[in-house]
Amino acid sequence: MNNNIKKELERIEIPKELHERSKLGVRIAKSEQPKRKLKKTIAIPLVASVILIFSVGVGAASIPSFNNLLSIVSPQIALMLQPIQISSEDDGIKMEVVAAMNDDEMAVIYVTIQDFTGNRIDKTLDIYDYSLTEGHMFNSQIVDYDETTNTATLRIQANGGESLNNKKIRFHIGSFLSHKQTFEEVEVNANLMEVKNNTPQTISLDMNNIPGGSGEIFGELKEQGTVQVLKPDETEHYLPKIEFMHISNLGFIDNRLHIQTKWTGDDIDSHGYIYFIDALGDKIHASNISFGIDKLGNTNYGTKYREYIFDVDNLDINELKLMGDFVSNGNHTTGNWNTTFKIQSVGEEKKVDFSKDFGTWMANSITVSPLGVTLYGNGEFNNSSKIVVNAKMNDGSVQTLDSMTSFSENEKVKVKFVPSLPLDSSKIESINIDGIEIDF
Structure with a gap:
């Protein structure tokens, strides 16, 4: 494989679960892998094809932002890009759509965000509220951060549009997150054998009244309609340096290990996930469900609690280590950045x-x-x-x-x-x- 292409592909992370951020509708905060509510979608990042469709002319070569993008992406991908250079500014922050490429149903646009007056942008920047017309499903990924100019470059992907070719589309950003803190491989100290010998109290959860979940057994739980989850707030077990969540209960239900977490809600997008690591260093991921609790202690729609569920039938939990990865965002910057532009297809279908x-x-x-x-x-x-x-x-x-x-x-x-x-x-x-x- 061409080294430039290989480097470009290595930038794209394809997680095992729903780790990628998808944006559409109302965001599910404090989730394992936060995402906007989607209608039966899977998002896996675009791996750009390489074929000479557009040639970069004299006009494009004179665009500083486009020239900078060419130095970030591989030369082969650069040949596919259509220069756009349309910007919007609000409260000292400039958002510019630099370039795009698409076919009839998939579009990729490259966007820069630059802060002229403050320190609201860093290398952890992640768009929180945004939209792109003529598409059903979106995801974004930061591909470069220039500390000298305080500029972040992002790749935005839209899927599922109808006849995107030669369409005028509107791209809007309403807010973004930055200055995140990441805590990886946090050890979760819990005596699971002691937990296994105790029968926990449970409450009912209507799977048709939750904001979401993920994992191998999530579909099975969804089909059941009503499931049992742990009674909230039976314990208060904090993890090292993690202040935005704690374990609120642990127990076994129908031979499945349930670990319930409670999130403070003090920041808009704290999230994480809990997993086992085996002797070979491989991760065993849990399924998970988000829900809330009303004043009477009954479950309802919400994101205050997230219950991680492990199917342990074929696992020796004594040989496994329980770990967690967590993220907390520091800043949530709001504004109104709007652009409208036309895109052209990279080739005939x-x-x-x-x-x-x-x-x-x-x-x-x-x-x-x-x-x-x-x-x-x-x-x-x-x-x-x-x-x-x-x-x-x-x-x-x-x-x-x-x-x-x-x-x-x-x-x-x-x-x-x-x-x-x-x-x-x-x-x-x-x-x-x-x-x-x-x-x-």
Whole structure:
């Protein structure tokens, strides 16, 4: 793999659970991996394809912010970018949309945020409240911070739009977070064998009245409708240096270890997760549920409590170490930054019929563009699905499209697979989807 591409890909973190921040609707604060409420979506960061679509002309070369971006991203990705250079300023902070690239349904824009008057921006900057028209699902990632100019550069991805090509879109930022504190591999000292010998008090939780959750058994818990969680505030166990949360109860329910945490709510986006580490250093992640408590002690919709649940049937907890990673943000800066601009597609899409039953949904067509392969169909997408997609090129080489993003609503399913190397659609011989080959 080209070293520049490799470096670019290494910047993109693809966590095991929902670690990536997705933005849409109302944010779930104090969550394990904070996210805006989405309608049945999975977000995995865009891995940019590499193909010469745009040439950078004299006008673009004279744009300082665009030139700076070219020094940050790989040269191959720079060739795909469309210069934008549209900015908005509020209270001494300037937000500029520097460049963008897209196909009909996926857009990536590069944005800079610069503070001229204060110290409200740092390398931990994360957009908290933002929106982009013509898209269903968003995520952002800081890719560079220039301490000298107090400027952060971010990559914003939007998925699920319809016919983005040549569309005028509006990008808005309402607030951002900065000066975060990160606490990693915090040891959670608890005598789990003693806990296992005690029967905890529990209360009922309506899984249809919670802001969210994640993990392998979350779907199973959701299907049950009503589940039992630990009675809150039976203990008050603080972790070293962690002031924004504490353990409020521990216990075993139906042979599953429940660890309940209570969050202070003093900062807007504190979050974290608890996990086991085995003898090999591998992490065993928990599922989790967020909820609140009313004045009578009954569960309700809220984020005050987060209960981490481990399925321990096949685990020897005596051989495992219980750990946690936590983050607390320091600043929450609000403002009103708005831009409107037009984007153009990186290349022509090819569409063909394709029929396959994936169990919970049926595919009926695919499209291929420089940014990847998209499946369209009807039904309900299964978040645990593993679909293997390859592109066979005319020279006999095979490219695996190993990153995925999906959108499912009103029984319409759209799943996009993105390659780690360019897809030159003029040189594709065939696309292979789960063993079914489609000739081009």
